[in-house]
Amino acid sequence: MTIMCGIYLDYHSACPLDPRVREFAEKYLRREFGNPSALHSVGLAAKAAVEEARAKVAELVHAEDPSNIIFTASASEASNLALRGAALRNAGRGKHLLASAIEHISVLNPMKDLKKGGFELSLIPVDSAGIVDLVALESQLSQETILTSVMYANSEIGTVEPIAEISELVHKKGLYLHVDATAAAGRISVDVQRDGIDLLTVSSNDIYGPQGAGALYVNPDLKIQPVLFGGGQERGLRAGTENLFAIAGFGEAARLASLEMDEESRRLRAIRDGLIREILKIEEVYLTGHPAKRLPHHASFRFSRIEGESILLTLDAFYNIQVSTGSACSSRTLEPSHVLLAIGLEHVEAHGSMVMTLGKHNNPDQIPLIVNAVTKTVQRLRELSPL
Amino acid sequence: MAQIGYSKKVMEHFMNPRNVGVIENPDGYGKVGNPVCGDLMEIFIKVKDDKIEDIKFRTFGCGSAIAVSSMVTEMAKGRTLEEAMRITRKDVADELEGLPPQKMHCSNLGADALHEAIKDYWVKTGKIKPEQTKGEAGRGKKL
Numbered sequence: 001m002t003i004m005c006g007i008y009l010d011y012h013s014a015c016p017l018d019p020r021v022r023e024f025a026e027k028y029l030r031r032e033f034g035n036p037s038a039l040h041s042v043g044l045a046a047k048a049a050v051e052e053a054r055a056k057v058a059e060l061v062h063a064e065d066p067s068n069i070i071f072t073a074s075a076s077e078a079s080n081l082a083l084r085g086a087a088l089r090n091a092g093r094g095k096h097l098l099a100s101a102i103e104h105i106s107v108l109n110p111m112k113d114l115k116k117g118g119f120e121l122s123l124i125p126v127d128s129a130g131i132v133d134l135v136a137l138e139s140q141l142s143q144e145t146i147l148t149s150v151m152y153a154n155s156e157i158g159t160v161e162p163i164a165e166i167s168e169l170v171h172k173k174g175l176y177l178h179v180d181a182t183a184a185a186g187r188i189s190v191d192v193q194r195d196g197i198d199l200l201t202v203s204s205n206d207i208y209g210p211q212g213a214g215a216l217y218v219n220p221d222l223k224i225q226p227v228l229f230g231g232g233q234e235r236g237l238r239a240g241t242e243n244l245f246a247i248a249g250f251g252e253a254a255r256l257a258s259l260e261m262d263e264e265s266r267r268l269r270a271i272r273d274g275l276i277r278e279i280l281k282i283e284e285v286y287l288t289g290h291p292a293k294r295l296p297h298h299a300s301f302r303f304s305r306i307e308g309e310s311i312l313l314t315l316d317a318f319y320n321i322q323v324s325t326g327s328a329c330s331s332r333t334l335e336p337s338h339v340l341l342a343i344g345l346e347h348v349e350a351h352g353s354m355v356m357t358l359g360k361h362n363n364p365d366q367i368p369l370i371v372n373a374v375t376k377t378v379q380r381l382r383e384l385s386p387l
Numbered sequence: 388m389a390q391i392g393y394s395k396k397v398m399e400h401f402m403n404p405r406n407v408g409v410i411e412n413p414d415g416y417g418k419v420g421n422p423v424c425g426d427l428m429e430i431f432i433k434v435k436d437d438k439i440e441d442i443k444f445r446t447f448g449c450g451s452a453i454a455v456s457s458m459v460t461e462m463a464k465g466r467t468l469e470e471a472m473r474i475t476r477k478d479v480a481d482e483l484e485g486l487p488p489q490k491m492h493c494s495n496l497g498a499d500a501l502h503e504a505i506k507d508y509w510v511k512t513g514k515i516k517p518e519q520t521k522g523e524a525g526r527g528k529k530l
Contacts, residue, residue, distance in 0.1 A: 307447060384404065385446070
């Protein structure tokens with residue numbers, strides 16, 4: 001069982017930095033080191049670099065005006081800014097928050113914290129494929145609802161949500177929508193104008209940019225307040241000297257994603273479809289998430305009678321293949337993934353999950369190697385299993 | 388320093404588990420855990436002259452659950468039942484060069500499954516009554 005092939009299939013955990021991005025942004029680690037707030041020429045050059053990046057990120061998500069993009073240090077921070085910033089700023093209008101049950105913890109946890117501070121939180125259920133229940137959503141919306149948060153696509157099960165329809169329901173009542181597009185931006189078309197999005201979270205590293213940068217698009221009609229206070233950077237919404245290298249790199253990664261997304265997603269979709277087709281031939285394996293409305297580079301499964309962390313470790317140790325799992329045993333809390341429970345899986349079913357997210361370094365020749373490794377891993381672990 | 392991931396010893400036992408399988412007509416059988424919680428472990432023993440002559444296990448669970456099962460069977464093999472009964476969860480974790488804090492419960496399962504198998508043998512051979520399988524014996528103390 002020792003075929004060392006070295007195949008990385010965990011692009012949602014971390015993406016490698018695109019070499020073109022590194023080449024572009026490297027100068028900001030060297031000679032162009034200025035503080036964008038400084039008025040001298042070194043500072044102005046840095047300011048220009050941040051504004052160039054802002055325009056590139058705005059273009060990726062089709063923001064009407066680059067000044068509506070706020071840079072943060074991560075997607076988690078962008079979502080915190082969106083939720084806390086909107087809830088606290090608009091608390092006079094209502095106290096109700098709404099989120100899908102399958103939001104990322106960087107959305108759910110700030111929501112839960114706001115709940116401790118006196119806000120009400122309702123979670124919208126999803127169906128077995130992970131699609132948000134629109135009837136439930138509409139019935140929960142009231143004039144008290146200051147913000148609704150639904151992710152563009154889910155990173156654990158790949159399901160893409162009907163954001164335009166959700167936006168229509170929210171806007172029909174004159175309310176506002178936050179969308180976490182961390183998993184979706186750069187993979188499928190995300191357009192804040194077409195989709196009717198008021199607050200949008202995007203991540204740099206998820207599109208092959210440097211870690212340490214994220215962004216929030218803010219509809220100027222919606223007032224939000226900062227979470228970090230200080231020197232008034234980012235229109236006063238995010239204090240702290242800009243991470244020049246990460247932001248400039250994020251911008252360049254966004255530009256490349258805008259150019260290359262369609263072709264790259266087509267390429268990855270073909271590999272992904274091959275993987276799903278072949279892996280589903282193994283006994284007692286099931287696709288999780290929506291079979292068609294899913295991210296093009298995303299394949300997720302559950303295997304009965306075996307446990308996900310063991311799958312992850314076996315694939316890594318014996319085959320040098322890196323995947324992810326929503327199993328309880330791999331989490332810090334030992335709770336199974338809330339996403340897998342929300343789509344109706346029993347605890348014992350949720351333990352057997354495996355997630356593959358594809359990226360630039362994957363190619364069709366890897367399909368048989370991956371399928372062989374998964375098949376043997378499942379066989380090995382089932383031989384060990386009393387179930 | 389906080390431990391990052393699994394020790395080499397855990398990975399070694401995970402990748403090359405000892406004593407995997409089933410003993411037909413075992414002298415003792417122990418099963419602990421619950422698939423709902425993500426761990427289920429069963430241990431089979433064959434006893435000769437009051438010693439564990441053969442031992443096998445099957446486990447549904449994470450990397451540490453599998454490594455713990457393998458280690459506990461290796462530690463128990465060839466020992467007297469009384470000695471094996473004194474193997475604690477800490478002994479198993481120590482032999483594995485430690486487990487991450489959130490995985491310590493896996494080592495409980497290993498020792499518990501072994502003790503259950505021994506107690507099952509003692510019940511079958513009339514050494515203890517079924518009701519005596521709870522309490523002291525369950526904590527790995529000498530009967």
